[in-house]
Amino acid sequence: MQAASLSPFTAHRVPIDLGERSYDITIGKALLADPMTWDAVPAAASALIVTNATVAPLYAPALASALQTRHKAIYSVILPDGEEHKNWQTLNLVFDALLENACDRRTVIYALGGGVVGDMAGFAAASYMRGIPFVQVPTTLLAQVDSSVGGKTAINHPLGKNMIGAFYQPVLVVCDQDTLATLPARELSAGLAEVIKYGPIADMDFLDWIEANLEDLMAREPAALAHAVRRSCEIKAAVVGQDEREAGLREILNFGHTFGHAIEAGLGYGKWLHGEAVGCGMVMAMHLSNRLGLVSPALVDRVTTLVRGAGLPVVGPRLGPDRYLALMQVDKKARAGGIRFVVIDAPGSASVRSAPDAMVREVIEACCT
Amino acid sequence: MQAASLSPFTAHRVPIDLGERSYDITIGKALLADPMTWDAVPAAASALIVTNATVAPLYAPALASALQTRHKAIYSVILPDGEEHKNWQTLNLVFDALLENACDRRTVIYALGGGVVGDMAGFAAASYMRGIPFVQVPTTLLAQVDSSVGGKTAINHPLGKNMIGAFYQPVLVVCDQDTLATLPARELSAGLAEVIKYGPIADMDFLDWIEANLEDLMAREPAALAHAVRRSCEIKAAVVGQDEREAGLREILNFGHTFGHAIEAGLGYGKWLHGEAVGCGMVMAMHLSNRLGLVSPALVDRVTTLVRGAGLPVVGPRLGPDRYLALMQVDKKARAGGIRFVVIDAPGSASVRSAPDAMVREVIEACCT
Numbered sequence: 227m228q229a230a231s232l233s234p235f236t237a238h239r240v241p242i243d244l245g246e247r248s249y250d251i252t253i254g255k256a257l258l259a260d261p262m263t264w265d266a267v268p269a270a271a272s273a274l275i276v277t278n279a280t281v282a283p284l285y286a287p288a289l290a291s292a293l294q295t296r297h298k299a300i301y302s303v304i305l306p307d308g309e310e311h312k313n314w315q316t317l318n319l320v321f322d323a324l325l326e327n328a329c330d331r332r333t334v335i336y337a338l339g340g341g342v343v344g345d346m347a348g349f350a351a352a353s354y355m356r357g358i359p360f361v362q363v364p365t366t367l368l369a370q371v372d373s374s375v376g377g378k379t380a381i382n383h384p385l386g387k388n389m390i391g392a393f394y395q396p397v398l399v400v401c402d403q404d405t406l407a408t409l410p411a412r413e414l415s416a417g418l419a420e421v422i423k424y425g426p427i428a429d430m431d432f433l434d435w436i437e438a439n440l441e442d443l444m445a446r447e448p449a450a451l452a453h454a455v456r457r458s459c460e461i462k463a464a465v466v467g468q469d470e471r472e473a474g475l476r477e478i479l480n481f482g483h484t485f486g487h488a489i490e491a492g493l494g495y496g497k498w499l500h501g502e503a504v505g506c507g508m509v510m511a512m513h514l515s516n517r518l519g520l521v522s523p524a525l526v527d528r529v530t531t532l533v534r535g536a537g538l539p540v541v542g543p544r545l546g547p548d549r550y551l552a553l554m555q556v557d558k559k560a561r562a563g564g565i566r567f568v569v570i571d572a573p574g575s576a577s578v579r580s581a582p583d584a585m586v587r588e589v590i591e592a593c594c595t
Numbered sequence: 596m597q598a599a600s601l602s603p604f605t606a607h608r609v610p611i612d613l614g615e616r617s618y619d620i621t622i623g624k625a626l627l628a629d630p631m632t633w634d635a636v637p638a639a640a641s642a643l644i645v646t647n648a649t650v651a652p653l654y655a656p657a658l659a660s661a662l663q664t665r666h667k668a669i670y671s672v673i674l675p676d677g678e679e680h681k682n683w684q685t686l687n688l689v690f691d692a693l694l695e696n697a698c699d700r701r702t703v704i705y706a707l708g709g710g711v712v713g714d715m716a717g718f719a720a721a722s723y724m725r726g727i728p729f730v731q732v733p734t735t736l737l738a739q740v741d742s743s744v745g746g747k748t749a750i751n752h753p754l755g756k757n758m759i760g761a762f763y764q765p766v767l768v769v770c771d772q773d774t775l776a777t778l779p780a781r782e783l784s785a786g787l788a789e790v791i792k793y794g795p796i797a798d799m800d801f802l803d804w805i806e807a808n809l810e811d812l813m814a815r816e817p818a819a820l821a822h823a824v825r826r827s828c829e830i831k832a833a834v835v836g837q838d839e840r841e842a843g844l845r846e847i848l849n850f851g852h853t854f855g856h857a858i859e860a861g862l863g864y865g866k867w868l869h870g871e872a873v874g875c876g877m878v879m880a881m882h883l884s885n886r887l888g889l890v891s892p893a894l895v896d897r898v899t900t901l902v903r904g905a906g907l908p909v910v911g912p913r914l915g916p917d918r919y920l921a922l923m924q925v926d927k928k929a930r931a932g933g934i935r936f937v938v939i940d941a942p943g944s945a946s947v948r949s950a951p952d953a954m955v956r957e958v959i960e961a962c963c964t
């Protein structure tokens with residue numbers, strides 16, 4: 227569990243075991259420009275790199291160059307950057323590019339960017355001709371530890387986040403640690419929110435490790451980041467391998483997300499980063515777990531301190547309890563019987579349950595000042 | 596194989612064997628208004644009936660009434676009728692209805708209508724919250740024998756038909772023969788195109804039967820229609836059971852569709868009905884099969900006579916060979932290496948192959964005058 231045991235210069239594979247939809251996550255340095263990185267991708271005459279205006283100038287030329295021996299024709303489409311563009315209009319730019327270039331069922335989509343690019347490119351791959359192969363090339367910490375793994379793809383609807391999408395697995399995920407060097411500090415912190423998440427829900431040893439190595443992580447020490455990505459992917463792989471379509475267990479990966487989505491929707495998508503909302507949402511979910519009598523105030527404080535230390539907000543926006551409840555009601559985790567929250571049952575263990583409205587209001591009042 | 600052996604008053608089940616995604620097709624009379632018809636549908640607090648402006652007044656009240664004991668809340672959304680509305684804008688009306696009514700992951704969608712309603716409701720069900728259950732209630736012959744079975748869902752893109760969609764299986768298909776009584780004659784013929792299709796590609800005995808019973812079918816004799824639906828579904832079930840995601844064999848179900856889609860796209864979607872274009876497309880595909888040396892002129896004539904007898908066009912629109920080729924090139928059956936056609940290898944047997952452009956031009960010249 228020590229970072230020192232993993233050289234950041236040796237590529238590491240984390241297998242995702244999903245039967246015929248199994249694939250590997252490759253984690254390492256200098257992967258993107260290396261043609262051998264892409265050996266597991268099915269042969270195809272054409273490929274489409276889906277990226278955004280921020281990432282394209284940094285990494286698209288190197289990726290296209292590394293793919294030249296694999297695909298005769300390599301097209302690209304550059305989407306506007308930001309969660310507020312994760313909608314049908316932007317998705318349609320990908321379909322336009324596929325059709326204008328006469329791409330077929332074998333064409334491979336490469337999603338080069340953060341979570342928004344991965345979600346949209348993945349849903350485009352799931353839907354174009356009812357499914358074509360795609361590769362995740364996450365360039366943000368958040369995408370490397372969470373959104374690029376497990377096959378959730380989606381776009382937003384004006385009435386709710388990630389409401390339209392598919393479970394659709396990539397054929398390969400490549401996490402090149404070098405791409406994290408250009409990440410804005412705010413996005414590094416947002417990614418750490420999803421890293422921290424894996425501690426309370428699944429692995430208290432990992433929580434210890436994050437606390438002990440937070441300074442190195444914030445300083446982008448490559449060995450520390452590589453270990454954080456690897457362990458996060460291992461935990462996520464274990465959960466997704468047991469519950470690909472989120473029939474039950476997988477929901478625990480949404481720890482902090484019920485409150486977090488309400489924050490994002492309430493402020494307008496894009497105001498807070500997804501990871502920032504999740505960071506604050508985890509603090510709120512810890513408070514709820516405590517009020518439900520499941521965890522000690524000490525663990526609430528510990529997670530709060532870690533979230534704050536990662537440069538993330540721990541106090542929610544003052545939308546008012548009514549607005550929070552209304553926003554959470556429409557969240558996809560809602561079902562007949564009330565809003566469903568991921569709570570911590572005990573250190574390193576999570577479950578999904580509803581909570582009395584009055585208690586949720588108390589949490590909102592206490593955490594959003 | 597005699598129609599007399601099947602009473603149209605006894606509901607008949609055709610199982611679709613797809614492992615954990617298996618389901619039944621129920622074929623019979625007076626099914627829609629019978630609460631017992633829906634026993635296999637998963638329990639859910641809410642349901643959304645997706646239908647169109649033509650079908651809604653005829654059958655939506657009876658369906659809603661039959662479902663009252665199963666679902667506490669039954670919502671409906673009425674789409675504009677016609678292939679030209681099979682697009683994202685119309686699909687979004689379904690998402691709006693789902694979200695405005697706070698529908699959740701258990702909500703059941705009922706697709707009540709023809710192929711367009713089924714394709715759109717199915718893709719909405721596949722995509723809403725990454726997948727909710729849906730039931731196909733096809734009210735046209737075409738939908739009963741083809742589009743409601745097998746899990747293909749899609750919408751059109753301005754640059755191509757059915758380009759955006761999903762393989763997504765319903766939990767139940769209910770073919771109520773009574774709904775065919777209100778079908779316009781032109782749509783009955785369009786449905787017969789897909790019935791005829793199953794003969795040359797899979798079952799020459801069935802082709803004999805269709806020829807012998809064409810008059811009864813055109814007169815909507817219930818026993819004849821019920822047998823045609825049942826045998827068509829059995830053949831389709833056998834093919835889809837072997838190749839759910841159209842990796843190979845399933846493509847033979849697209850007999851007549853490569854030319855047919857070009858006709859539809861070339862004239863503008865909605866000018867010819869899908870079944871009309873497929874009817875004419877089958878005649879063209881028979882000519883191509885003959886020119887490839889695979890079938891006799893006698894079989895070409897036989898299929899042509901049957902298509903004509905079913906009230907379908909056997910002469911294509913004069914778009915010109917260049918336009919046909921350009922339209923077929925972008926069709927999803929196209930791959931590197933040329934346009935792919937389903938051809939008849941021998942009576943009752945089909946395969947997929949490319950053909951020399953010059954030969955395809957000859958077929959177009961001969962069939963589109």
